[in-house]
Every structure is written in C-alpha cells, then in structure tokens.
Amino acid sequence: MDDVIVRIGGAAGDGVQSAGLILTKTFSRNGLYVSTYNYYQSLIRGGQGWYQIRTSEEVVKNQGSGLDVLIALNEDALNRHTDENINEGGASPLSGIAIFDGVMITNYNKNSNVKYCPVPLRDIALKYDKNPLLKNTVALGATIASLGVGFNAFANVIREVFGKKGKIAELNVNAAKEGYDYFMDNYSVYKKVKTIKRKMYASTGGDAVGFGGINAGMQMYFAYPMTPASSVMQFFSTHAKKYNIFVKVTEDEISAINAAIGANYAGVRTMTGSSGGGFALMTEGVGLSAMTEVPLVVYEAQRPGPSTGLPTKTEQGDLNQVIGAGQGDFPRIVLAPGNITDAFNLTKEAFNLAYKYQLPVFIMSDLYLAEHVETLLNIDLDYIMDNGLMAKDNEENYKRYEFTDSGISKRAVPGQKGLMHNEDSDEHDEYGNVVSDQVTDPKIRMLSVEKRMRKIEDYIKNMPPTRTYKIEEADYLVVQWGSTRGAVEEVIDKLRGEDIKIGAVEIDHIFPLNPDIKNYLKNKKRIIVVENNYSGQLNKLLKSEFLINTDFIGKYDGEAFYPDELKNSIEGKINEKYEKIKIRGE
Amino acid sequence: MESYKGKVAPDWCPGCGNFAQLRAISAALAELNIEPENAVITSGIGCSSNMPEFINAYGYHGLHGRLVPVAAGIKWANPDLTVIGYGGDGDGYFEGTQHLYHFAKRNVDITYMVSDNQVFGLTTGQASPTTPIGRKTKNTPDGNIEPPFNPLQYVLTAGASFVARGFSGDIKTLTEITKEAIKHKGFSFIDVLSPCPTYNKFNGYDFYRKTFYRLENNNKEDFYEAYKHASEWGDQPHSIPTGIFYEVNKTRYEDADEVLSKGSLKKTAPYKLTEDDLTEFY
Known part of the structure; x- marks a missing residue:
C-alpha cells in the first residue's frame, strides 16, 4: 500500500487538532505507521490552521508531500488547500477528494484535480447534539469510509477518546456512523487503507x-x-x-x-x-x-x-x-x-x-x-541509572574537585557524613575553596580549567559513532541535524531510486562534534548541509571543524522541510558546477 | 559551635557586620543540634555571600540574586536538610526580588538571611536598593535620589510566614531570631542591620546602637502591626525596631503539593516505567 495523506483545515477553535489526533490514533491503533504535521497560529479563535496525517504500512518519516483527502471545516480551508499556488510553507495542494459541508459551503473555487464530496456535516450532527464540534466527528466518519477502513476500528478509538463520558462517546459513535454511511451511499472508496493487527505506539x-x-x-x-x-x-x-x-x-x-x-x-x-x-x-x-x-x-x-x-x-x-x-x-x-x-x-x-x-x-x-x-520505531525501557562517581561517607581528605586524569571527580551530596565542602561559582581549588579572594593562584586556575575540559575529551573518546544513512559508495553527501532527518532520508531513498549515489550523515550528538565525521567527508563530489535556518549554523561549525567546502540548503519560513521541495533543492545543488572539496589534512 | 567552623578564615574587613551573622548562624545550628552534614548554606554574590566557605556545612555559592531558587530546589529535593540562604542587600533586593517575593509567597521551608549594609561592598561602594535618599556613594556623587527599598514590608506583602530583623551589634538576639527562623515551618526571612565600616560610614555600629530597639510584647500574628513596625525608621533613639515582627502558621508549599507531601523524593526511588505505561501514547 502507498501512503495516504489526510489534511484537516479550519479555524482555531474549530477542533482541527482534536480531530487530527483522533484520526492519528485510529491509524496507529490499527497497526499503521503515522507522521503528522500541525500548522497553526498563535491565537485561540479564528485564523486558519490545519493538521495533516500521513499513514502507511511502512515506516513514514515525515509529513509527506502530496494530499489525498482534505477535510475542509470552512470555505476558506476548501479554497486554500485546493489552490495550485498554495502558500502554506511547502505543503502540497489537494489532488484527491475534499470532504466538506455541502450545505454550508456552496460557493467555492473548483479545481479539476479535486473530487468534491460534500456531506451535510452540520445537519447530521444536529440530529445528535448542539455541540458544533460534533460535525468534525461526522467528517471523520466520512473520511474513514473514503479510506475503506471498517467502521468498528474507528468506533473503538472514539470510545477510547471519549471513554470517561459514556453517553458522549456513544453520541459521537452514532454521528460518525451516519457520516460514514453517507459517504458509502454517495461516493466510493478513494484510496484503500489496510489495517494490520499489530501493536504500534x-x-x-x-x-x-x-x-x-x-x-x-x-x-x-x-x-x-x-x-x-x-x-x-x-x-x-x-x-x-x-x-x-x-x-x-x-x-x-x-x-x-x-x-x-x-x-x-x-x-x-x-x-x-x-x-x-x-x-x-x-x-x-x-x-x-x-x-x-x-x-x-x-x-x-x-x-x-x-x-x-x-x-x-x-x-x-x-x-x-x-x-x-x-x-x-x-x-x-x-x-x-x-x-x-x-x-x-x-x-x-x-x-x-x-x-x-x-x-x-x-x-x-x-x-x-x-x-x-x-x-515510535523501537522502545527499550531498560535503563541503568548511572550517577557517576560518588564519594563515600567520611572519606578522608575529600576533594570535591580533585584533579583526575578523566577530569571527573567524586560528587558528594548534602546529608552525606563527613564530606561537607563548598561548591562555588568563583574559580576554586580541588576542595572547592575560592582561589581569587585573597591571593589568586594562576596555576590552580589553569589546572581547574584543564580539569573541566578533560571531561569533554573523555566524552569525545567515548561518544557513539556518528549515524549515517545509505552512505555506501556515496558521491554526494547530505549532512543534517535534528528534526530534518525524516525528510532527508526520504529524499535519499528517492534519489537512490534514480541511481544517484547519495547518503547522509545524521548528527544527533551535535556538540562537541564527533571527530569521526571527518571520515565521511572524504572524496565527495558535494557535501550539502541541510538546516531549518537561514545562515547554516551547523554548516559553519562543520566548516570550522573540518575545513571543508560545503553547499547549504536552508529553510526559514517557519515550516519544516517537505520531501519534494527538499529533493528539488538537493537536485539543484547536485546539478550545479562544483569546486573541489578540501578536507583538513589533505 | 566549633564544629561549624570552616577551614577557610573569613576575608571580610575588620568590623564587618557579617562576622556577627556567621556567629549567629553557627551558634543557632549548634544549639539546635543540627549536624553539619544536614545543613546547607546557599549564597549569592557579594561580600556576605562568601560565607559558605567559612562554615563547616554543605555550601553552595551560586549567582548574584539567585540563592533563593537554589535553596528551594535543594529543600524540595531533600526536606530532611536545613537550608539557609544568605546574601546581601544588593543581591537579594535588586536582582533577587522576584525570587524573594514568589518563594516567600509559596512559603517554602527555608531560612533566608540578608546582610543589609545599604551598599554594594564587593564592587567598591555603589548605592544599593536600601541606600537612603541623599547618601553620597561612588555612583551617586551628588547624593542618592532613589527611595530605599523596604524589605520587611515587601516580604510581609508577599506572604512570608516569618519576618524578622536583627542587628549585628546584638548577636544574642540575632542568634535567638535565627534559631526561631530555622525552627519555623515555612519561609523565614531575616533582614540584618549590618555595618560596613569601609563603604558605609553613616549607618555603623554607633548609629544603630543609638537608634535600634528590641520589639517586646508585639502581637506576632498581627499582620498590620508588623507592617506598621516595618515602616519605622529614624535617627533618634528607639526608632529602628529589631526582633520577630511576624510569625504565623501557614501551609507550606511542600505540604500542599501532592507529590512532595508524600515524602522525600531523595529517599523515594524514581518511578519504573513499564510497557503498560506506553498506552498513554497514540
């Protein structure tokens, strides 16, 4: 099965996010991978926001490009998300079906890529309750139908979400069922989503x-x-x-x-x-x-x-x-x-x-x-709390900041007998006593700085190897950090599918940088750094650390990268004329 | 009291009011039989804030104005400890005011003593929040034009449950006040009239010996009486009150909080996460 992308658009206060989370839960509870995107503004009522859910049998790593099903909770949402020139920070316009209230929204811009599926959301909802948010449940029911998912899978999630309020839960289930039936009676399944019996979180x-x-x-x-x-x-x-x-x-x-x-x-x-x-x-x-x-x-x-x-x-x-x-x-x-x-x-x-x-x-x-x-891809709850080196009660001549080879000295916490000492924001000696009050001791100052810095040297020696993605025989290398990983990996998958040898270095231990990164920077036609900012803060760090030439792709419109836009940008860099990349030590 | 003597000798100027406070705190801890390992002194930055080195207890000499949140963090982690915050008027009444106000309001069970010498000492003599109007200092060569901060009224208004003032020239009373403050269950605040022989030639021992008096028979549970006493100040005999202005029983933050009231987190093993807990997820 391909992935399916559903987007719910409406004003703040319309319950966009709640509806999105119910749908997310429905997919997740039925054994599917999900990845969502929340587009909203800093206001409590009004404006325009939306929530997008991408789901698949396979791992989904980002919100995805494309849009299959739109739930438009108002006219503005319907027009916005069906507009070819959509201006929502990289999100794709709808090329699929639109579910909306055909009684309330009658005057909208028609787009030939869209199959319009009006459902009398409000009229159905009013049969059950005056709560205006109930129409969202009706819309979700119709959406579930459009994806060919059995109604019970959805009803169970509604009961879970509204569980504590039994009556309200049943009311929602019934309203959803009517939305579901309305869709089935009037339209056909747009894209079949196959649920799987397996536990997903x-x-x-x-x-x-x-x-x-x-x-x-x-x-x-x-x-x-x-x-x-x-x-x-x-x-x-x-x-x-x-x-x-x-x-x-x-x-x-x-x-x-x-x-x-x-x-x-x-x-x-x-x-x-x-x-x-x-x-x-x-x-x-x-x-x-x-x-x-x-x-x-x-x-x-x-x-x-x-x-x-x-x-x-x-x-x-x-x-x-x-x-x-x-x-x-x-x-x-x-x-x-x-x-x-x-x-x-x-x-x-x-x-x-x-x-x-x-x-x-x-x-x-x-x-x-x-x-x-x-x-979540895998969750290991095993954990050993390692509180590091601790002094034993009444240890003789205890030095809180002892100058050790690793720079790490034994801690003592209040309540421990015989280990009373001072911890000081002033520069101090091994005992924690201030070195600058009466006679500053330059030597101790140096030793203290070095002691603290040795800890980071020890950390660098022991840090896990840098993560890489499809690095084998890569001519081109993407370097990313943090949340851009999902979009970068998807672009690499696609480009590899087009026989472009490209891989990624994924930095999650970003400071200090792992020296092993150097090994991945050699013999590359291009090193492309991708960041969700304007000036390339990791890019500059990499350049100063490894003395390399890089290309930089930055996004700073307030939205995360979408795979298709990122793919375009990376292809653009690959196709540009390049200068030879230099690495320190070469 | 000897057992509280630190390995480092105080580096304050001869005649500094801080010596009296060091003695009062050490004596109070000793007389209350609090073991040195169960006492923590947190301080800010300034002459007075060097105290943790001079006392044999756990000491944490942190940032200017921030000793109160550090003290509260320690107390919330381990309620078995006696936590005393100690700093100066610049530290506590300028940068530290929002912490002072809110932790007093929360009634966290710590003691906070301020060495109030009306001047920035360690930065060599600038006007502080409690410098009187007209006072010439390094940065007010034509005389200070800013009205002084009234710490007692401020802390009373915040909702502290123990509010007192001591005088470095009256160690006996200061020690008694400190003992009561430590024993008090809640936020205890002590402002100490503390002479600075180097940068405050005006309000020294002679001035306070002439003007201070000990509150007697005051109704410590009467907020308005305490507030009125807190407004008293002058250069005539019997014009500056010292002693315990206000002391009431009030719910401590730690007693009201559902988690902290169950017992010491330091002594409680952290929650062990299981697969069942993951059902919280989507």
Whole structure:
C-alpha cells in the first residue's frame, strides 16, 4: 500500500487538532505507521490552521508531500488547500477528494484535480447534539469510509477518546456512523487503507522527552511556560501523580534553572526546559552548572526568532545560542534528536551523561519535533541509572574537585557524613575553596580549567559513532541535524531510486562534534548541509571543524522541510558546477 | 559551635557586620543540634555571600540574586536538610526580588538571611536598593535620589510566614531570631542591620546602637502591626525596631503539593516505567 495523506483545515477553535489526533490514533491503533504535521497560529479563535496525517504500512518519516483527502471545516480551508499556488510553507495542494459541508459551503473555487464530496456535516450532527464540534466527528466518519477502513476500528478509538463520558462517546459513535454511511451511499472508496493487527505506539516529541525523562529516573521538572517547550511541562503536569514527578512553574526561567541546579546538587534528577527566548534568560545558570560541576539537563525547543519571532512555527536557529550560552570557556554536551524515537532515547542518555560528566547537557528540539506525532520505531525501557562517581561517607581528605586524569571527580551530596565542602561559582581549588579572594593562584586556575575540559575529551573518546544513512559508495553527501532527518532520508531513498549515489550523515550528538565525521567527508563530489535556518549554523561549525567546502540548503519560513521541495533543492545543488572539496589534512 | 567552623578564615574587613551573622548562624545550628552534614548554606554574590566557605556545612555559592531558587530546589529535593540562604542587600533586593517575593509567597521551608549594609561592598561602594535618599556613594556623587527599598514590608506583602530583623551589634538576639527562623515551618526571612565600616560610614555600629530597639510584647500574628513596625525608621533613639515582627502558621508549599507531601523524593526511588505505561501514547 502507498501512503495516504489526510489534511484537516479550519479555524482555531474549530477542533482541527482534536480531530487530527483522533484520526492519528485510529491509524496507529490499527497497526499503521503515522507522521503528522500541525500548522497553526498563535491565537485561540479564528485564523486558519490545519493538521495533516500521513499513514502507511511502512515506516513514514515525515509529513509527506502530496494530499489525498482534505477535510475542509470552512470555505476558506476548501479554497486554500485546493489552490495550485498554495502558500502554506511547502505543503502540497489537494489532488484527491475534499470532504466538506455541502450545505454550508456552496460557493467555492473548483479545481479539476479535486473530487468534491460534500456531506451535510452540520445537519447530521444536529440530529445528535448542539455541540458544533460534533460535525468534525461526522467528517471523520466520512473520511474513514473514503479510506475503506471498517467502521468498528474507528468506533473503538472514539470510545477510547471519549471513554470517561459514556453517553458522549456513544453520541459521537452514532454521528460518525451516519457520516460514514453517507459517504458509502454517495461516493466510493478513494484510496484503500489496510489495517494490520499489530501493536504500534505513536507519540509527540514532547511526550517522548517526558517519557524519556521518567525512564531516566527524573523526579522534578522546573520551567516557565513557553511554546513549544511547554508540551513537556504539560506532559509532566498531567502525569505528575502517576509517575510521582514534582513539576513547578517558577516565576521566571532564571528561577527554573537555579532551582533545577539546587535539586540536582541535592541528588534528585531534575530537568528544566524552555524555548529560545526563555532559555536566553537561563544563560547564566548554564555556566553555574558547568563551574560548580552540578549535573543539569536542559530541554531547549526552538522556534523562529529573534525575539518573540513566530511562536507557533518551527526553526533550527538556536544552535549558536545553545553552544554559546554562558560567559567563559567551559564544556557542555548538546544532543539533537532526529526523530521522536530518538527524543526518547537521547533524553535518557542526556541524564546519564550529565551525571557522569557533571556538566550541562542539552536536548535540542524544535516546534516540529516537539508537537507532531510519529510512530515510535523501537522502545527499550531498560535503563541503568548511572550517577557517576560518588564519594563515600567520611572519606578522608575529600576533594570535591580533585584533579583526575578523566577530569571527573567524586560528587558528594548534602546529608552525606563527613564530606561537607563548598561548591562555588568563583574559580576554586580541588576542595572547592575560592582561589581569587585573597591571593589568586594562576596555576590552580589553569589546572581547574584543564580539569573541566578533560571531561569533554573523555566524552569525545567515548561518544557513539556518528549515524549515517545509505552512505555506501556515496558521491554526494547530505549532512543534517535534528528534526530534518525524516525528510532527508526520504529524499535519499528517492534519489537512490534514480541511481544517484547519495547518503547522509545524521548528527544527533551535535556538540562537541564527533571527530569521526571527518571520515565521511572524504572524496565527495558535494557535501550539502541541510538546516531549518537561514545562515547554516551547523554548516559553519562543520566548516570550522573540518575545513571543508560545503553547499547549504536552508529553510526559514517557519515550516519544516517537505520531501519534494527538499529533493528539488538537493537536485539543484547536485546539478550545479562544483569546486573541489578540501578536507583538513589533505 | 566549633564544629561549624570552616577551614577557610573569613576575608571580610575588620568590623564587618557579617562576622556577627556567621556567629549567629553557627551558634543557632549548634544549639539546635543540627549536624553539619544536614545543613546547607546557599549564597549569592557579594561580600556576605562568601560565607559558605567559612562554615563547616554543605555550601553552595551560586549567582548574584539567585540563592533563593537554589535553596528551594535543594529543600524540595531533600526536606530532611536545613537550608539557609544568605546574601546581601544588593543581591537579594535588586536582582533577587522576584525570587524573594514568589518563594516567600509559596512559603517554602527555608531560612533566608540578608546582610543589609545599604551598599554594594564587593564592587567598591555603589548605592544599593536600601541606600537612603541623599547618601553620597561612588555612583551617586551628588547624593542618592532613589527611595530605599523596604524589605520587611515587601516580604510581609508577599506572604512570608516569618519576618524578622536583627542587628549585628546584638548577636544574642540575632542568634535567638535565627534559631526561631530555622525552627519555623515555612519561609523565614531575616533582614540584618549590618555595618560596613569601609563603604558605609553613616549607618555603623554607633548609629544603630543609638537608634535600634528590641520589639517586646508585639502581637506576632498581627499582620498590620508588623507592617506598621516595618515602616519605622529614624535617627533618634528607639526608632529602628529589631526582633520577630511576624510569625504565623501557614501551609507550606511542600505540604500542599501532592507529590512532595508524600515524602522525600531523595529517599523515594524514581518511578519504573513499564510497557503498560506506553498506552498513554497514540
């Protein structure tokens, strides 16, 4: 079976997202892979937004190009998504069927690529209830019919979603059934979706980070609300009781990071998080964690900036901020999950890294990764909490910041007997005592800097090998980081299908960069760096680290890459005249 | 009290009011039989904030203005610890004001002592939030024109459940206040009149010895009485009150929160995720 792409368009407050999530769940619960896309604005009512679901028997890695079924909840949505010159950040116009309320929407632009399937959504809904959102359920019923899915598969999901309200659930089931029957009576199945009996889990990136945190033994989360980081805070708030997580919205992000440092210092795994603007306020705390060597995990979900930017859109514009946050010269680790499964796994890894190396570790996400739903590819719940080196009670001559070969020294937490010591934001000696108050000791300062920096050398030696995709005999190489992975892989699949030898390096451990990347950069006709930003922040990092020439493809309209547009851009680069690529050491 | 003596000797100027506060905190901890390993001192940045080094306990010398959230994070992680925040007026009443207000309001069970010397000492003598009008300082050569911050009224308004003022020249009372503050279940706040012999030649020991008095028989549960006392200030005898202005029983954040009230997270094993939990997913 090919994939199927369904899009629901309407105004904010129309229930676009809720309808999308019900449909997503229907596919997922019936053994299909899903990947969704949420296009919305920063408003509560009005405007125009939409939710897209791509589903298939095979793994789907992104929202996809093309559009098979449109549910238009108003006239504007119908006209927008059937327009050949659609201006929705790379999303394709409809080439398939449109389901809409034919009684309410009568005057619309006709397009020959579209089969119009009006359904009296409102009239059917009113038979059951006055709630205006019920018409969405009717539309979903019709959609399920158009995909040839049995009604029961859908009814079960409705009952699951509305489960706690038995009467409302049945009302929705009945309304959906009438939408389903109406479609079957008047139109024919447009594209058959075959359901499969197998267990699938899909999740948003935000929830995956939340589950990852819980799996990693996290017990507290401190934050201040900011889209798109808030979904993680919301996840923990919703599940606080069940998972025994203490969640606190503090008065600002400065407080959040400092409280998180206090809690980690006291020996309880704690995370803080924000979007770029809120993270900017946390900057000083990043250095505090590094200087006092208190483990810290920071979740940073990017949205387009600068300043308030586009609150409900996506971008990868904060890499420079995250790798540069904090005055001074100190080690940090930055992870950038490439999909939702990775968001779960890297959150777990982030905690052990933070505790092993006693430094700030970042999980970089973005709005697209945080808010879209995607099938988890494999989930391993096994986890060994490694809190790193700890001193034993009453250890003699305990040195909190002992100068060791690895740079890692034993931690001690308050409550441990005989290990009282000072942790200081001032430069300090092995005991934690300040070196600058009375007589500054330049030698100790140097040794302390080197000690902290040795930790990152140890990390580099032990980091997992860089991920690659279809790298064999590749003439062309794409380098990507974070959430662009799914689109890049699909383009590589397609180009390989056209006998173009192309592969990808997928960077999810983005700072410091793994030196092994160098091995993949040799003898390439072109190295094309793909990023969801304007200036190519990873591109510049790669150039400075490996002294290579690259081509750059950036997208900065607030939307994620769509495979077809990215394929066009990459083909464009491949077909351009090229200069010889130089690599350091050649 | 000896057991609280740190390995590093204080580097404050001779005659600094901070010495008295170091003694009061050490004595209070000792008299309350709190073991050094169960006490944590968090501080900000400034002369006073160097204290954690000078005391034999767990010390965390953090950022300017941010000692309160660090202290709260520690207390929320491990409620068995006695957590004392200690910093200066520049630290707490400029950059730290929003934390002071909100953690006082939350009534988190920590003690916060401010060494209030009305001046920035470590940056060599600029006007601070509590510098009086007219005072000439390094950055106010023609005299300060900004009205001073009233810490006691601010913290009372925020909803702190224990509000006090001490004086470095009255160590006995300061120690008693500190003991009561540590014992108090909730956010305890102590502003300390602290002479700075180097940068504040005006409000030194002589000035406060002349003007301070000890509150006696005040109704500590009367918010308005406390608020009225907090407005008292002057250069005449018996014009600056010290002592406990306000002390009430109030629900602590930790008691109201469903997770924290179940017990110490430090002592609780984290939740073990199972396959069943994944049904939360789509």
